[in-house]
Amino acid sequence: MNGSTSENIWEDFCDSLKKAGGLLQRGDMPSDALHKALGPRYLAGLLDSALDMWLHAADRDRPVLFTYFNNWKGWALANPDGHYLRAHLRGDATYRVWGKRGSIPYLGFELSRGIWSYSRPTAIHGGISGRHMQINPDGSFELILSAKPHPGNWLPLQPDVEWLHVRQFFHDWIDDEPPQVFIERLDADAGPPELTSSEIATRLRDVAWFVEEEARLWADYCLHMRKLQGVNCMPKPTPPGGNLDDMTSASGAPENEYSQGYYEIDEDSALLIEFEPPPAAYWNIQISPMWYESLDPAYRLQSHNGHQAFIGPDGMFRAVVAHRDPGVPNWLDAGGFREGVLLCRFQFPERSAPQPQTRLIRFDSILSVLPPQTPSISLEARHREIARRRHGLALRFR
Numbered sequence: 001m002n003g004s005t006s007e008n009i010w011e012d013f014c015d016s017l018k019k020a021g022g023l024l025q026r027g028d029m030p031s032d033a034l035h036k037a038l039g040p041r042y043l044a045g046l047l048d049s050a051l052d053m054w055l056h057a058a059d060r061d062r063p064v065l066f067t068y069f070n071n072w073k074g075w076a077l078a079n080p081d082g083h084y085l086r087a088h089l090r091g092d093a094t095y096r097v098w099g100k101r102g103s104i105p106y107l108g109f110e111l112s113r114g115i116w117s118y119s120r121p122t123a124i125h126g127g128i129s130g131r132h133m134q135i136n137p138d139g140s141f142e143l144i145l146s147a148k149p150h151p152g153n154w155l156p157l158q159p160d161v162e163w164l165h166v167r168q169f170f171h172d173w174i175d176d177e178p179p180q181v182f183i184e185r186l187d188a189d190a191g192p193p194e195l196t197s198s199e200i201a202t203r204l205r206d207v208a209w210f211v212e213e214e215a216r217l218w219a220d221y222c223l224h225m226r227k228l229q230g231v232n233c234m235p236k237p238t239p240p241g242g243n244l245d246d247m248t249s250a251s252g253a254p255e256n257e258y259s260q261g262y263y264e265i266d267e268d269s270a271l272l273i274e275f276e277p278p279p280a281a282y283w284n285i286q287i288s289p290m291w292y293e294s295l296d297p298a299y300r301l302q303s304h305n306g307h308q309a310f311i312g313p314d315g316m317f318r319a320v321v322a323h324r325d326p327g328v329p330n331w332l333d334a335g336g337f338r339e340g341v342l343l344c345r346f347q348f349p350e351r352s353a354p355q356p357q358t359r360l361i362r363f364d365s366i367l368s369v370l371p372p373q374t375p376s377i378s379l380e381a382r383h384r385e386i387a388r389r390r391h392g393l394a395l396r397f398r
Contacts, residue, residue, distance in 0.1 A: 005197075006197065009197060009200060009201045009204065012201070012204075012205075013201075013204040013205070013207070013208055016205065016208035016209075016212075017047070017207075017208045017211060017212075019208070019212045020043050020046070020208075020211045020212040020215050021043070022212075022216075023039065023043065023215040023216060023219060024036075024039045024040065024043075026219065028223055029219060029223070029290065030289075030290050030337075030338075030339055032337075032338060034289070034335075034336050034337055035289060035290060035291070035337065038289060038291055038293075038295075039291070042075065042215070042291045042293055043211060043215055045072065045073040045074070045075055045293070046075055046210070046211045046214050046215060047207070047211050048073055049068045049069070049073055049075070050206075050207045050210040050211050050214075051207060052066050052067075052068055053066075053068055053086065053115075053207075053210065054203050054204075054206035054207045054210055055200075055203045055204060055206075055207055057086075057087070057088065058088055058203050058206070059088065059190075059193055060088045060089055060090040060093070061090070061093075061185065061188065061190040062185070062190050062193060063087040063088055063089060063095060063164075063183050063184075063185060064087060064183070065085040065086070065087045065164075065166060065181055065182065065183050066085065066086060066087070067083065067084065067085060067397065068084060068085075068086055069082065069083075069084045069294075070393075070396075070397045071294075071296070071297050071298045071393045071397060072296075074288070074293045074294025074295065074297075075214065075218065075291075075292065075293045076116065076214070076218060076292065076293075077286070077288055077292050077293065077294060077341060077343060078293075078294050079169060079284065079286065079294075079303070079345070080286060080294050080297035080302055080303040081169050081170045081171070081173075081282075081284055081303065081305050082167060082168060082169050082170070083168040083170070083178065083396055083397075084165070084166065084167055084168070085165070085166035085168070085181060086163055086164065086165055086166070087163070087164045087166075087183050088162065088163065089111070089145065089157065089161050089162060089163060089164055090161070091147065091157045091158055091159040091160060091161045092147065092157075092159070093146075093157070093185055093187055093188065094144065094145070094146040094147075094148075094185070094186045094187040095144070095145040095146070095164075095183055095184065095185055095186065096142060096143075096144060096145075096183070096184050096185075096186050097109065097142070097143040097144075097145065097164070097181065097182070097183050098140070098141065098142045098143070098181075098182055099140070099141065099179060099180040099181040099182050100138075100139045100140055100141070100179060100180040101130055101135050101139045101140075101141055101179055102139070102168075102176070102177040102178050102179035102180070103176050103177040104168055104169060104170050104171065104176045104177070104178065104179065105169055105170075105171050105176075105281050105282040105347075106129065106130070106167065106168070106169040106253075106255075106281060106282050106347055107129065107130035107166075107167070107168055107179050107181075108127060108128070108129045108130070108166070108167040108253055108255065109127050109128050109129075109143060109155065109164065109165070109166055110124060110126075110127035110163075110164070110165040110166075110167070110253070110254075111124075111125040111126055111127060111145070111155055111157065111158070111161050111163070111164060111165075112124050112125055112161070112162065112163045112165060113125065113158070113160045113161060113162050113163075114162060114163075115162075115163065115210075116214065116217060116218075117213055117217070118213060118216075118217055119209075119213060124254070125156075125157075125158050125161055126155060126156070127155065127165075127254065128143070128153065128155060129255055130179075131281070131348070133153045134152055134153055141153060143155065145157055145164065147159075164183065166181055167253055168181075169282050169284075169305075169347070170305075170392070170396070171282070171305055171306070171307035171308075172307055172308075172392075173388070173389055173391075173392020173393065173395070173396065174388065174391055174392045174395060178396065218291075218292040219290075219291075219292075221292065222262075222290050222292050222341060223290075225260065225262070226262040229261060229262065230262075231261075231262045231263060231264040231339070232261075232262075232263055232264060232265075232271055232358055232360050233261055233358050234259045234260070234261035234273070234342055234344065234355065234356040234357075234358060235259055235260070235261065235355065236259065236353075236355040237257035237258055237259040237344060237346055237353035237354075237355065238257060238258060238259075239254065239256070239257055239258075240252035240253070240254060240256065240258065253345075253347065255281075255347050255348055256345045256346065256347050257345070257346045257347075257349060257353040258343065258344065258345055258346075259343070259344040259353070259355065259356055260341065260342065260343045260344075261341075261342040261343075261356075261358070262339065262340070262341055262342065263287070263321055263334070263339065263340055263341075263342055264338060264339045265321060265322070265323070265334060265338060265360070266338060267323050267324075267363075268362060268363050268364070269322075269360060269361070269362060269363060270320050270321060270322040270326065270360075270361050270362070270363045270366055271320070271321040271322075271358055271359070271360055271361075272318060272319075272320055272358065272359045272360075272361055272366075272369060272370075273285065273318070273319045273320075273321065273332075273342070273356050273357070273358050274316055274317065274318050274319075274356065274357045274358075274359075275316070275317055275344075275354040275355070275356045275357065276315050276316050276317070276354055277306060277309075277311065277315075277317050277346075277354075278346065278349040278350055278351045278352070278353060278354065279349070279350040279351070280306065280346050280347055280348055280349040280350065280353075281347050281348040282305065282306060282345070282347040282348070283305065283306045283344070283345060283346045283347060283349070283353075284303055284304060284305035284306070284344070284345055285303060285304055285317075285319055285332070285342070285343070285344045285345075285356075286302055286303035286332075286342075286343050287302055287303075287321060287332045287334065287340055287341060287342055287343075288302070288340055288341045288343075289335075289337040289339075289340045289341070290337075290339055290340055290341065292341060295335060295337075296335070297389065297393065298386075298389065298390040298393045298394075299386065299390070300333040300335055300386075301331050301332060301333045301385070301386065301389075302332065302333065303332075304319060304330050304332070309329070309330055310329030310330055310375070312371055312373070312374070313371075313373060314371070317330065318330060318370060318371075318374075319331070319332050320332065320366060320370075321334055321342070322334060322363055322366075323335070323336055324363065325377075325379070325382060326363070326366045326367075327376050327377050327378075328366065328367070328370060328374055328375070328376065328377060329374070329375060329377060331377075331382075342356075344356055
């Protein structure tokens with residue numbers, strides 16, 4: 001972006017943004033009509049998030065916690081149970097984060113340099129979860145972010161810190177009390193911002209960089225991992241960084257153990273996934289297309305967590321990935337996408353998280369394969385299940 005006028009800044013931004021469109025011409029991505037149709041929306045979702053991350057809320061002297069995922073922006077395989085917040089930081093400042101804990105199973109705070117990237121260094125500096133914080137009897141809390149130690153809840157700021165990342169995971173999308181989380185800078189009053197053409201040009205350059213880089217990175221990641229693992233199988237769960245890829249060490253909640261796989265099913269097939277959930281603060285399973293993006297959780301069953309799931313009398317969780325409603329619990333709606341991603345999270349498990357077992361079966365054999373005591377789910381009950389999730393998402397992101 002070499003121009004200095006408003007017109008030149010905008011034209012340069014649009015020209016740079018076009019580079020992300022190269023993803024849609026890649027010959028190694030799925031070529032079916034559904035994946036192709038979703039591609040432009042996926043890029044637009046990245047742009048939507050990037051405008052907040054790198055333009056509107058990019059001021060490190062005036063931090064604000066903003067939502068960058070929701071039920072139609074789920075890139076990087078955002079958890080449908082989650083509400084993710086970010087704020088830009090600087091390492092020589094002092095910040096106060098405060099609010100109410102709420103009743104959700106997981107609230108976590110993480111400091112990092114960079115964000116998933118090929119070209120900019122990325123590192124997790126540390127973090128703390130709600131279960132390890134001092135919480136007042138009324139549920140209120142305060143967390144100080146600073147270079148110098150501070151009594152109470154405190155996270156040290158490194159000189160190159162860039163982000164505070166807040167993860168909030170829900171069990172019941174309606175009845176769980178959501179946290180309240182706020183941030184302010186304590187050591188300086190920056191006053192109103194005075195944006196210059198140069199600053200705006202820099203921020204828009206970051207926006208365009210992010211959209212192109214993220215689109216390429218997650219496509220590469222999915223294709224690389226599928227080649228390593230194959231399809232219709234899931235590995236033993238590991239902490240972030242424990243798999244064969246080189247990106248999970250800089251992403252994912254450190255308290256999680258993850259098992260990620262890939263499915264490939266046609267209209268007449270289904271994938272049965274089975275495991276015995278360990279006692280844990282939280283666990284879930286989700287699917288997505290190969291864009292690595294949560295898809296329409298307000299209208300499709302794309303995930304189940306330990307609160308929502310049906311567990312059999314034998315203690316086993318059984319999910320069915322299929323394109324049509326099989327009329328049984330724990331359906332994961334593939335939505336017509338014949339190939340996609342599978343992901344399990346186990347958070348603070350009390351024993352080793354299990355490796356999910358998978359079986360490719362015929363759709364018309366589902367009832368004979370599942371245990372005879374498996375309940376049936378009527379169409380009306382399914383509509384109520386999805387409607388309740390839609391209500392929960394409306395409450396979370398209003």
